[in-house]
Every structure is written in structure tokens, then in C-alpha cells.
Amino acid sequence: MKNVLIIDKNYLPYWLRQLRKTMTLIAPLRAGNEDVILNVIENIHEIELNCPASIPSPKEFLFPQKEDMFKFSAGTTDVLKDDTRRLIFGVRSCDISAIALLDRFFGEHFTDDYYMSRRKNSIFISMVCNDPDPTCFCLGLGTGPSLKSTFDIQLTDLGDRYMVETASKQGATLIKRHIYLFAQPKKSDYEDQYEILLSAQAKFEKRINLESARQKILGERISDRFWDWMSKKCFECGGCVYACPLCTCFNVLDNVESENHGTRLRVWDTCMFKGFTRMAGNIWPSEKKGTRIKQWYFHKLIYYPEHFGKFGCVGCGRCTITCPGHIDMATIAHKIDIGDRRSR
Amino acid sequence: MKRITKDIYLPSMAEIVEIINMTANIKLFKIKPRRLFPYKPGEFIMLSLWGKGEVPISITSTYGFHTYIELCIKRVGYITSAIHMLSPSDEIGIRGPFGNSFPIEKAKGKDIIFVTGGLGIAPLRPLIHSVMNNKKQFKKVALVCGSCTPPEILFKDDINAWQKKRMQIILTCEKKSKDWDGNTGLVTEYLNTPKISFKDAFAFICGPPVMIALTMENLHGMGMNENHIFTSLEAHMKCGVGKCGHCYVDGKYICTEGPVFSYAEIKDRRLYKH
Numbered sequence: 001m002k003n004v005l006i007i008d009k010n011y012l013p014y015w016l017r018q019l020r021k022t023m024t025l026i027a028p029l030r031a032g033n034e035d036v037i038l039n040v041i042e043n044i045h046e047i048e049l050n051c052p053a054s055i056p057s058p059k060e061f062l063f064p065q066k067e068d069m070f071k072f073s074a075g076t077t078d079v080l081k082d083d084t085r086r087l088i089f090g091v092r093s094c095d096i097s098a099i100a101l102l103d104r105f106f107g108e109h110f111t112d113d114y115y116m117s118r119r120k121n122s123i124f125i126s127m128v129c130n131d132p133d134p135t136c137f138c139l140g141l142g143t144g145p146s147l148k149s150t151f152d153i154q155l156t157d158l159g160d161r162y163m164v165e166t167a168s169k170q171g172a173t174l175i176k177r178h179i180y181l182f183a184q185p186k187k188s189d190y191e192d193q194y195e196i197l198l199s200a201q202a203k204f205e206k207r208i209n210l211e212s213a214r215q216k217i218l219g220e221r222i223s224d225r226f227w228d229w230m231s232k233k234c235f236e237c238g239g240c241v242y243a244c245p246l247c248t249c250f251n252v253l254d255n256v257e258s259e260n261h262g263t264r265l266r267v268w269d270t271c272m273f274k275g276f277t278r279m280a281g282n283i284w285p286s287e288k289k290g291t292r293i294k295q296w297y298f299h300k301l302i303y304y305p306e307h308f309g310k311f312g313c314v315g316c317g318r319c320t321i322t323c324p325g326h327i328d329m330a331t332i333a334h335k336i337d338i339g340d341r342r343s344r
Numbered sequence: 345m346k347r348i349t350k351d352i353y354l355p356s357m358a359e360i361v362e363i364i365n366m367t368a369n370i371k372l373f374k375i376k377p378r379r380l381f382p383y384k385p386g387e388f389i390m391l392s393l394w395g396k397g398e399v400p401i402s403i404t405s406t407y408g409f410h411t412y413i414e415l416c417i418k419r420v421g422y423i424t425s426a427i428h429m430l431s432p433s434d435e436i437g438i439r440g441p442f443g444n445s446f447p448i449e450k451a452k453g454k455d456i457i458f459v460t461g462g463l464g465i466a467p468l469r470p471l472i473h474s475v476m477n478n479k480k481q482f483k484k485v486a487l488v489c490g491s492c493t494p495p496e497i498l499f500k501d502d503i504n505a506w507q508k509k510r511m512q513i514i515l516t517c518e519k520k521s522k523d524w525d526g527n528t529g530l531v532t533e534y535l536n537t538p539k540i541s542f543k544d545a546f547a548f549i550c551g552p553p554v555m556i557a558l559t560m561e562n563l564h565g566m567g568m569n570e571n572h573i574f575t576s577l578e579a580h581m582k583c584g585v586g587k588c589g590h591c592y593v594d595g596k597y598i599c600t601e602g603p604v605f606s607y608a609e610i611k612d613r614r615l616y617k618h
Contacts, residue, residue, distance in 0.1 A: 069353055072394045075435060079351055109600060110352045110585035249589030252353075252582045256395040264353075264394075269582075269589070276590060279580050280399075280421025283553060285593060295593075303595035 002149070003166040005175065005182040006189055012162065013044045015181050016089065019174055020044075023085035023123070028055055038088070052133050053092045054318050057245035061086060062102065062118045065242075066267045069114065069252075073261040080263075081117045087174075089125045093151070094136075094316040096126045097143035098245035100150045104308060105248060114266075123170050128156040130200050135317030137206040137330055143314040145200045158192045206330055210311050213333040214301050222336055227297075228290035230332065233325035234272070236289065240296070240328060241270035243318035246304075249276075271295055297332060352585050355392040355437025361412050362432055367496050369419040370463065371428055372404075374412040377438060383407050384445035385470035386576060386604045390584040391415065392437030396426045400581045400599070402467035403441065406474055413438075416466035416498065442584040443603045446471045446548060446574060451482065455540035458487045459531050459559050461551025465489060465498050467576045467603075468550050473502075476509050486512035486538030490531035490551070493517055494524040512538045532558050535566065542566050549575040560607045573607035 007015065016025060020041075027047045029039040036051040038058055071078040099119075106115040129136070129145035138144030147154060152171035156163040164182065166172050175182060216222060241247045251269035256262040269276065272293070277286045286292045304312030319328035334340075358381075362374040383389075388402045399421075405414035419428045430436070448471060456475060458468055475482055487506065491497045494517055507513050514534050516527035527534060531551070536542075547568060549559050556575050563573050579591035579598040586600035594613040596602065 075357065077354060079354060106587070110587070112587055113351055114353075248587070250582065250587070251590075252398060252588070254395050254397055260394065262395055266582075266588075271589065271592075277580050277593075279578065280424060281418075283578070285579070298595070299592070303592075306595060 003172065003175075004185050005164045005166075006158075006185050007162050007164050007182050009160055009162065011181045015178055016044050016047075016087075018178055019087055023087045023121075025087050025089060026058075026061060027089040038091070041089075047090065049090055049127065053094070053129050053136055054133055054316060054321050057098065057243070057316070057318065058088050058091045058095050058124070059098070059102070059245050061088060061122060062099065063106075063115055063248060063250075066265060067114060068263050068265045071261075071263050081114060083117055083121055086118075086122045087125065088122060091124055091126050092129055092316070093126055093144035093147045093154075094138045094314040095245050096124055096147060096151045096154075097138075097141075098314045098316075099124070101246060101304075101308060101310060101312075101314075102248065123152050123174065125153045125155060125171075125174075126151050128154060128197070128200070130157055130196055132200060132204055133317060134205045135320040135330070136204060136315060137208040137317060138315035139201055139204045140208060141210065141311060141313065141315045145204075146197055156193050156196060158189060158196065161189075163189055163193050206317070208315070208330050208333050209337055210301060210313060210333050213336040214305065214311075216336050216339075217298070217301060221339075224290060224294065226336075227294040228288070230327045231289035231293050233327050234289055234293055235324055236272055236274065237324065238270035238272045239322035239324070240319040241272055242268060243322045245314060245316060245318070246300070246312050271299075293327070297329075300329065301333070353439070353583065355390070355398075355439045357435050358413070358438045360430055360432050360434050360436065363430070366416065366498055369428075370496075370498065371417055371419075373415045373417060373427070373430075374405075375415065375436065375438070376412050381413065381438070381441070383413070383441040385448065385474055386445035386467060387441035387443050388467075388584075388603060389413075389415075389438045389440035390442065390581070391423075391427070392439065393423060393426055394437065396423050398437075398439075398582070399423045399427075400442075400578070400584060402576065402603075404466040404469045406470040406477075409473055409477060416463065416469075418463050439584060442599055444601070446576075446604055448474065451475075451546035451572075454482065455484045455542075455545035456482055456486070457535075457538055457540060457542075457545055457547045457563075458485075458489075459535065459547065459549045459551070459563075460487070461490045461531055461555040462492065462496070463498070464549075464551030464555070466550075468548055469499060469502065471548060472506065472511075476506050476511060479509055484512065484538075484540045486514070486540055488514045488516070488531050488534050488538065490516045490555070491518075494521070512540075514538065530558075531555065532562050535559065535562050542568050544569075545572065547573045549573065560611070564607055564611075570608040570611065571606050574604055575607075575610075576603045577605060577610075578603065 025041045027041045028036050030048045036055045068080045106112040149167045152168045154165045249269045250266040278284045300312035358375045358377040364372040390398045391401045392398045401415050404416045581591050582588035584599045586597040591598040
């Protein structure tokens with residue numbers, strides 16, 4: 001299935017412009033306040049590829065922060081489903097790896113049609129990270145900086161041209177219609193790609209060993225006191241959860257517009273919030289902050305590998321940037337790994 | 345586990361046929377679903393009120409034995425308070441049934457003890473009914489039922505009917521009063537009262553979290569097999585299908601992998617130790 005081609009950088013805007021005719025183009029865009037976010041692109045030249053890998057994850061296009069599920073009015077219901085066709089351009093390998101896991105989570109047992117409907121209509125063109133951020137640690141997890149499969153289309157920046165790898169049927173159709181823009185790769189292209197990958201791998205500053213942290217937890221070397229210590233620095237802001245490309249918890253709410261009319265919607269929720277598990281009658285399984293933090297790390301380091309055979313972390317480093325208390329995945333896993341039991 | 349692809353979040357409608365006041369804050373709702381709605385003892389439904397929200401409620405009727413789906417609901421929170429305001433012929437939404445069920449097949453030919461605390465009798469009632477309706481398949485059956493005060497003993501008619509079918513019944517209330525001269529104290533004090541052979545028996549327990557934990561530990565201490573002691577757990581839930589994450593504790597979704605767990609599955613976990 002995998003197919004390799006070369007596209008001249010000058011042709012890329014034209015290719016995207018052609019693709020945009022049949023679907024909505026979403027790409028990194030510098031917003032008014034200088035932050036780069038993924039957004040709908042009006043002008044192709046506004047696409048900002050020169051941005052950190054840690055821009056908000058594309059999770060929100062598959063599992064939006066707020067999603068209307070159905071409208072209800074006097075006994076009748078209307079299911080609302082998003083079937084916009086989206087081309088999401090310029091996301092990174094870590095996010096593509098996260099989406100591969102989300103597909104399994106939302107697709108197993110009871111299939112989540114809201115996610116699946118959006119997923120079915122989304123195609124991703126991902127970028128190999130030539131310059132990983134100082135917070136990135138995808139290398140050790142095999143979720144980046146480049147991928148071998150699981151992507152639709154993957155671009156590697158080779159200076160004046162991109163290497164275009166295709167690994168899915170959906171991806172192949174995007175190329176097939178515009179094959180005249182692409183050239184066959186030469187030996188020098190492969191050599192350049194190899195060099196770029198090597199240099200990208202060498203640029204990683206963080207070397208986090210989640211497997212070693214997992215083994216230490218499984219060996220019961222980490223007491224609940226450790227989590228209580230860490231929790232002293234938690235602001236309960238939920239930033240880690242919202243930023244995480246793999247966090248999927250949600251709350252369901254009814255928005256009443258008038259009597260008997262309204263919308264049932266779901267919004268992102270976080271296990272870091274105190275009320276997350278509280279039941280009526282004040283039965284409260286995770287009242288303590290330490291318990292909640294432990295739950296988040298156990299979910300990602302223990303339960304995910306148990307269930308999916310993969311960590312619930314892709315090493316994107318977003319929690320490292322977001323957490324005001326510096327108790328993010330990289331820090332905690334490192335502390336566990338080296339046996340640092342101090343609270344500071 | 346089976347794959348289900350229809351819209352898992354959309355409730356189907358059901359009509360309230362009858363409402364019975366059980367105690368000052370507990371009502372029994374009999375509801376009639378619009379579609380065919382088969383269920384097994386131990387399963388729960390997501391009960392939905394448009395504009396209010398959804399709550400997981402265990403089914404307290406037995407499929408094929410009771411005409412309607414019966415739900416025993418205590419007024420404790422926002423949604424249950426709203427449900428208590430409803431009257432017959434009102435419509436509510438239901439989704440499900442969700443969760444696993446009590447493994448009653450395994451208990452065939454064995455003694456059984458049911459231990460309930462307060463409203464905990466509600467999820468066990470369908471199971472007790474199906475055991476008592478097939479009494480010949482089981483040996484001795486006993487029920488230890490704890491309540492706060494005598495008026496709060498739920499399903500008295502059912503308990504009398506079961507007693508007539510030769511079920512050993514031990515009722516206990518918190519303290520003596522002028523209308524109660526029976527047993528007093530917690531259910532855990534009466535666990536060894538029933539005349540059954542504990543070594544080979546099956547236990548089904550439901551009640552407040554503390555009571556569940558103590559009862560399971562005690563029964564195991566009395567020599568029961570940890571794989572023969574079952575309980576039904578509760579949790580905050582928003583979806584009922586293992587997606588929303590609210591009931592995810594210790595690597596288990598209570599909604600899809602539970603709510604019925606054996607003591608062996610949960611004894612080392614945080615699942616029931618609140």
C-alpha cells in the first residue's frame with residue numbers, strides 16, 4: 001500500500017487549493033494573539049507550518065470540546081451528526097498515533113457514532129518533525145517524529161521539496177487525482193530523508209522511559225504517599241486533560257431553550273475535577289486529589305497498556321507546557337523512574 | 345463482547361404506568377417501554393429526563409414475571425428529585441439495558457445467601473424472584489435484610505411470599521422501637537444465622553459501600569469461596585457504555601465490566617473502598 005512520491009514546495013499550495021474544493025481545509029493558523037491553532041483555512045498562504053509541534057491537538061475535530069448530540073422537543077428527538085468532510089493538514093506524527101488509539105477506543109464494543117461519523121469524513125496530512133520541541137519525547141514511544149504506517153499521507157520537508165508517503169486508500173485518492181504534480185523519488189531524495197530523520201532524532205532533549213516507570217509502579221514501588229505529595233502541586237485546572245490528545249472523558253448536559261425544547265450535548269470533562277465521581281448521596285470515590293492524580297497516571301501508564309498494548313501517552317509534551325505545577329507526564333515518569341520520592 | 349452500532353446515546357421512550365410510595369423518599373415506578381425491552385437480573389438502565397439529564401438505575405423487576413419494568417428510586421439528587429415529581433402517564437426516556445448480570449447459572453444446586461442493606465434489595469429483587477420461581481434448582485436459600493427503621497423495610501409483600509416458599513428470612517433494623525421487637529443491629533451480625541453450608545454456598549450482596557465491603561470480607565472469613573461472593577456496585581455515570589470515563593476505577597468500567605463483580609475481582613482494588 002505504501003507509496004512514495006516527491007512534490008515541489010511551489011506546487012503544495014496549488015495541490016491544497018485543489019483538494020479544498022471538495023472538503024474543508026484545516027491547518028495551523030497564526031491567530032490574532034500570536035498563538036498558532038488548528039483552524040479552517042481561508043487563504044492558503046496563511047498556513048503556518050513553522051510552528052511548535054505542541055499546538056492544540058486535532059482531537060477537537062473528531063471529539064469536539066462541546067458537541068450537540070440531539071435536539072429534543074415535546075417527545076420527538078433529532079439526532080445531530082456532523083458529516084463535514086475535513087482535510088486536516090500539518091498535524092504531527094504524535095497526533096496521528098493518538099488518533100489511531102482513539103479509533104480503537106471509540107470503535108470497540110459500543111461504537112460511538114458521533115466520533116466515527118467525524119472520523120470517517122476526515123483525512124490527515126501529517127508532517128515529520130524536523131525540529132522537535134524541547135518538551136517532546138515521542139521518540140522513545142515510537143509515536144514520532146516520523147511514522148512507518150497508520151497515517152494517510154505523511155510529508156517530510158527536504159528543503160525545497162517534500163517527500164510524500166501514502167499509507168491509506170483515502171490518502172491515495174488525494175494524490176491520484178493530481179498525480180501530475182508529483183515526481184518519482186530519486187536516490188538523493190531518500191538520502192536527504194534519512195539524514196533529516198537522523199538529525200531530528202538527535203535533537204530530542206527529553207529521554208523519558210515510560211516502560212521503566214510502568215515496571216516500577218507494577219512492582220509496587222510507588223506508595224500512595226507519592227501521589228499525595230505530587231497532588232500538593234496540582235491546581236486542579238484540568239489543563240493536562242484538555243491538552244492531552246488521548247483524554248476522552250466527557251460530561252452530558254441538557255441545554256433547555258424553552259419548555260420541552262432543547263439540546264442534549266456532551267462536553268469534555270476531566271478526572272482531575274473533584275466532582276467527577278461524586279454521586280448523589282455524597283458517595284465520593286475520588287475525593288482526595290492524590291487519588292485523582294494517581295487515577296490519571298494509572299490510566300495512561302497501566303490500564304492503557306493492559307487493554308490496548310500501548311501507552312496512553314504519545315509523548316507530545318502538551319501537559320509539560322500546560323501544567324502550572326510541573327507535575328506533567330514527563331516529570332512524574334522521570335521521578336518514578338529515577339526513584340525521586342521528594343515532594344519538590 | 346458484542347459490537348453494537350445503533351445510536352447508543354439516544355433514549356427510547358417509555359410511559360409511567362403506576363407510581364407506588366414505598367417510604368417517605370422512595371418510590372416504585374412501573375414503566376412500559378415502547379419497544380421490546382428484554383433484560384436480565386443485575387442489569388441497569390440509563391433513565392433520561394429531557395432537560396434534566398440521565399441517571400443509572402438498576403432494574404428491580406424480573407423479565408417475564410412482572411408485566412412492567414419496575415424501578416425503585418430514592419430521592420437523593422437533582423435528577424431523582426425531578427423523577428419524584430412525575431406522575432402516571434408521563435413519559436421518560438430509557439437506554440439499555442446495560443452492564444453484566446448476576447451469574448445465577450453457576451449457583452444451581454447450591455445454597456444461596458442474599459444480603460441486602462436498605463435500598464440494596466432493589467437490584468437483588470429480580471435475582472431473588474428468579475431463584476424463588478425455580479426453587480427446585482437450588483438448595484437452601486436465605487435472605488439477610490437490613491433496614492434503618494421498620495417502615496423502611498422494602499418489598500414486604502415479596503418478602504412474605506418468599507417466606508412462604510420456604511426461604512429463610514432474617515430482618516434487622518437499627519434499633520428497638522415500639523413497632524419493632526425483632527433483630528437489631530447491622531446485617532454483618534447476622535451473617536452466620538442462616539442454616540446453610542457456607543463452604544459451598546453463593547452470596548449476593550448489595551447495599552451501601554461500607555456494608556458491601558464488610559459483608560464480603562466477613563463471608564470470605566467464614567470460609568466462603570471468594571469467587572462465589574458477588575455484589576453490584578454503583579458509580580457516577582454519564583453514558584453507560586464505557587466511553588464517558590466517570591465510572592472508570594482501577595482499570596475497570598463499572599458500566600460495561602460491572603456492575604456485578606465477585607469478591608475475587610475487587611478485593612485488592614479501590615472499586616468499592618470509598
